[in-house]
Amino acid sequence: MDEETLNPEPVTVTSPENNNEDQPMLDVADQNPNSSSSDSDSGSEEEDQAQQNLQLQTLEDELAANPANYDAHVQYIKILRKMADIEKLRRAREAMSKLLPLTPSMWQDWAREEVAMGSGPETLSTVEKLYEQGVFDYLSISLWRDYLNFVQEHDPSVKECSPAGVSKARDLFERALTAAGLHVSEGNKLWEAYREFEQAILNTIDGTDNQAREKQIQRIRVIFQRQLSVPHTDMRSTLLAYKAWEMEQGTIVHAGHHDQDGISSHVASAYQKALEMYNARVRFEEQICQHDMPDVERLQHFMNYLKFEQSCGDPARVQILYERAIAEFPIASQLWLDYTRYLDKTLKVGRIISNVYSRAVKNCPWVGELWVRYLLSLERGHASEKEIAAVFYKSQQCTFSTIDEYVDLFLTRIDGLRRRLSCPAVEGDNALDYSLLRETFQSASDYLSPQMKNTDGLLRLYAYWSRLELHLGKDLVAARGVWESLLKISGTMMEAWQGYIAMEIESGHVNEARSIYRRCYSKRFSGTGSEDICYLWLRFEREFGSLDDFDHAERKVAPRLEELQLLRSKQESKLTEEKENSFKKNVRDKRKQPSDVTDEQYPAKRQKDAAPKQKKVHGKDYEVLNLAEKNEGEEKKDKGAKPDVENEMKQPVPEKTKVYADQCTAFVSNLHLKANNEHLRQFFSDVGGVVAIRILKDKFTGKSRGLAYVDFSDDAHLAAAVAKNKQTLLGKKLSIARSDPKRGKKEHAHTDQTGVAGGSGGSGETSNEPIAHRGSNNAIKGKNTFAVPRNVAALGWSTNKPKTENQDEEKPKSNDEFRNMFLKG
Template sequence: MAETEIVVDPEPSREEETTNGNEEHTTDVQKPSDGSDSESESDSDSDSDDETQAKAQTEALELELYNNPSNYDAYVKYIKILRKQGDIDKLRQAREAMSVLYPLSPDMWREWAKDETTMCSGADAFPAVEKLYEQGLSDYLSVPLWCDYLNFVQEYDPLVRECSAVGISKARNLFERAITAAGLHVAEGGRIWELYREFEQAILLTIEETDSEARERQIQRIRNLCHRQLSVPLVDLTSTLLTYKAWEADQGVTVDVTSSKCDGLPSHFVSAYQKALEMLNDRAPFEEKISKKDVDDSKKLQEFMTYLKFEQSSGDPARVNILYERAITEFPISSDLWLDYTRYLDKTFKTSRIVRDVYYRATRNCPWIADLWVCYLLCLERCHASEEELSSVFEKSLQCTFSSFDEYLNVFLTRVDELRRRISASTQVEDGMEYAVIRDLFQRASDYLSPHLKNTDSFLRMHSYWARLESKLGKDLIAARGVWESLLKISGSMLEAWQGYIAMEIELGHINEARSLYKRSYSKRFPGTGSEEICHSWVRFEREYGSLEDFDFAVQKVTPRLQELQLFKLQQESKSVGAATDERENLVRKNVREKRKPVSSSKDEQPPAKRRKDLDQKNNKAYGNDKGQGRHLAEAGEVAQVHDSKADSSGTKETKNHSPRKPVIYNDQCTAFISNISLQATDKDLLSFFSDVGGVVDIRILTDKVTKKPRGLAYVDFSDDAHLAAAVEKNRQSLLGKRLSIARSDPRQGRGKKNWTDNQRSNAGEIDSEVSVETSKGRRGPQPQSAGHGRGDDVQLKGRNTFAVPRNVRALGFPSRNKTQSEEAKEVGDENPKSNDEFRKMFLKG
């Protein structure tokens, strides 16, 4: 039988230590000619340095594990250093602590078992090492670990070593377990079969030659074992056949030991071997891909998944299970792989012990996956696990860190579901189980999750479930109402919370309680259209369940509330429309500014005095322009001067070179003129009035120049003629109790009318020739009538105090376009100023 020996990381040899010491001290120590004293001193210095460094690393790792006991990498490094130092007690404690938290790798289990085998001796040591092997084999599938275990039992178990009947039976049972666990491993399973054959052949050698019957039974056992092995698709299947044929030849069977054919062998064995060979050929490409060493992990995992799909299509669950175990050993923390594995087991084996063990291992490798814990609890319930085991698994799951709080809620509800089903199905209370256990679970979930899941649908569903169980299973209506009341304290702004509470009362037939809930909730503000919805729901409720008085009362309460909500909605829409309009105007102004390019000319480079002179010359030419265009420009400049003079009078001091501000110009190309407006109306009211029409660009409410109060008149600019036409169609409709008069503003209609009466001119001037219009928005500035509201061409204003001059009065010094310069000279002429007496005589003559 094969012997095992401990494999410990070798310490650095003397030669290596000496070399390292020489490298570190070449600058300080000079090597003598003989070299003996220098080498001894260097060795001692190197040992001292290594010990100091190892001690520092050990202390650092101990501190790290003390602060963070779940640091996997720190455990691995700590165990490696302790094993190198030979600190047996600390090494054993570290391994035990790590095995409680995490599954160890197969290599770590092999090292641990071999170290314990070497350190311990006697009959008492065997059970401890055997237990280590069993623990290691429960974590991952490992053919080398199985081989070590089988060799250990054959060597150190006294019963097996003495080949007693009990020992042989124990060894065979262990070999059969190994064959079941790893015998179908295509790449490495043949090693276990070979050990099994060698064991049975060793038993054959212990049988006396005289006991032919026993020898024949043992030979037949070995032959059957060989047939079983050769019917499984394993690597080196052909070489195994040759070995078997050589053994048959030793037993006196005539076979060709040099040929790989099955001549001379039983027909049933030949057919099984041929089938295994075909299966091996089908799997060879997959085995080659997953066995490559220089392949990326993600690609290798994908190759495993492809291989698994192939095995699943073949329909052999045992082979699929083995391949999943191989993949898990390669990728132990792949949550997707574990989920896929457990789903397959749930579908295939359902209540088998294998499924429970796999879920246990899955939650140890990937404890952060809540779905694994949920499925684990369901698996335990299917297997009729004890309440103690279920409670233990549930509490462990709550100690893990999940990615979202909804996952914690899912674990809580899974546990509640299991308890509900158990209590509902049992005719009597089992193991002291009462509904209070469910109530405590719900309360724990609510306390823990309410800061994170309030106002969410999942939190609402949990309380709805809780209230229903309190009412149906707990038979406690007061407790059910308490659940809803606690939810309203946490998530009272959710309409669904009130609706769920009301629905429970209606379902139980408590109409008055439902009505009181409607009275409490109809005046609350809910997101979206929830406030309107609860009002309409109350009216529907009273129509279906209440009396006429109840219905009238609900309508009386709901109607003003709905009106209030509608008004608030209109205000919000007006704000949004106004914001959109302002944004569009800002965009237009921005585009205009961007399109405006600076023009470089010699005029721009002139000194300010010369530019002022040129501007005066242009204005003088404009005054003599018979077409009127220059006059309009001059008037615009005079209006700007009026505005500037007002600014000066208010205390603003301006320099002589300050150019007049550019006046705001309205062309009234797409404008509605509105009269008979309520004096309380604002631009927001007008915007709301035209909200169904849309396209409002600007609103200008005319105010009195002295009192600054609205005059009931306004101009509303629209973006296009279609919106303007729609606005004019609203003529004679009421706004704030007054019927509006709406007409299209057309300033061209007033041009050419020179014989207006003073009253008409005065009215036209009030409406169309405002020097300064102040809107409700606070927009203040010159509004030159020449640009947009010029009704008569004879209007000529000049100076600061001409705002009250009638339109038929021409300012001094301005020529009339209807008279020649000679007539103007005669009319204005060179007359000398008249005295007071001369003026009296002129009036007496008149």
């Protein structure tokens, strides 16, 4: 043990005669009135005491309001340790341990202080319980060693080496090896402690008792050989220690120069295999033991190590590595989800799995999926109703991020009760009463209805409830009461009325179904629901009613349908009018756009306008022709004709939307449509480094498209985020990949090469070359080339071909002339 363990920090004990429990006992030197600094010291102590009391009161108020505040618990315990208020300190630790896990160092401090304050059987039992709780919460080699040393030093039966004491110590050592003996970097410490204990027993055996000594020697030999078959750090030292020990026993006369000389073949073979296993893992061990690197990178190294161990197929090694990772990252929810999922698939021991789940929800109580799977695990393990009810009650005290998590939790509890009532599998389940299921449904309704009014989720919950009332509870009146309760909450949902009617028809109560139709046919539902319910009533009477019933329904429904048709026509005409007005407004805005363009926006136009006005193009002033061409371009746009290239270039460029570089961005798809930014931020909380989140939404409906971009601060965080690919958020497996904006640009550039502004590099530069002269890929092809204008040249473009004699006589056709020619053809 280290020096701190052997010499724990002393604790100041409160004097029983002192009524002020918060005032520590004074030293003899402090009580000396002749001390020169006593007045100043007492003044500063009083100030410190007042400050500590104020802090204690603040923390007590905080814990009363929020008992799950981990930092407040830690600070509260820290102050009480300084004040040496033993009783308050003990109560504070007990309160925290019931709600939250304590770190191994906190358990060690608690145990040492309890040892320093008392002795005897009661202290022994109290401290053993503390160590048991500590080794249950987290895997810690140092905590196990403290536990083993404490038992050896303070348990009289173990110190005296009585049969009962030796058996108790050996059982504890075996438990420690089961829990942490496969720990690659520190597990050898437990094996060495075990050997030292057995060697101490060997030294107490009388030299004349050869049988007892030989039996103890064989016990030590087995421990050595077991250790040599497990991959650990510094395995060669263990092998050399084993050979030296065997030489002391006289088993090996000459060890030889090779490490494995002189030992049995099966031990050498096991050692060689373990050494190869260690060499395959040493790289991973070095990575996860680098405490100076960011937590995100270390967690990713743990995940890589876990994948390697899972590929090797040894569940015990995978489990202990998960325990090591959790001890380092106790609130990484995805780590707990992966761990429990692995145990559900590989282990068949229900108690072990439920213990892990109990620790998971203690560390991450805000994850609803952990609670749901915890309840299912208890049911698979045939836990009692009392235990399952206790876990469900604890889950109701937690706060989750989405309403779906609450729904899943209630439904999981309801499903379990239904299964147990339908086919009891555990002794005592026959005593379950259906009223418990009804109370759970009512509790779910009271909690969920305000948040889920008029939703399909609430409808499914009530439909499930009414079905169980009818078939499992055998109570038709209660089933009808469920539907009536839903109609009070969501009476504007046509599906709620349909569900109620369907139950009555299924039960053979036609008249009751007809009465429900009479109640709801005149109600207003969303969409086409009002018409649909009328037609459904008519269909119902055709299939179940008499002719009089059908005639009655038709007389009721006909005026209602006429009214709805008239209302629908008015709405459609109003909508058409609004669309026409909007279209006309857009057309006016488009026509105004060219006049709003300033010369500063287009240097090319400014250069043309700056040319001498006397310059002629085909006998016309340049400015006049320019204005005519612009007007022709507008006319073409209004009448659907394709304007020429030059006019397209002159059109105002619409304002571009914000462009994102996506240099360090993850693209997330298959996102739940109800997921928001906070869900994604929580999902990547274990990764860290999230800078911004952008969920893509439909421009018409404003609803999520199931896609998102998540920006990260650097490539390391982005790589860790991409590693979470195929993990689940809100019940859907996400697809996560690095966003590659360069690929999109390349595709865009390739597309643009067939357009006007498609430069060779995809930069968007405008070519001055006419479309027909930009290469064979851009030429207009096909049999309908008669419509291509032959004599219409782009404004400002002149050919280099030599002029013909008829060139002056042939003038460019205007748009009207070209249109007439086209119509005549």
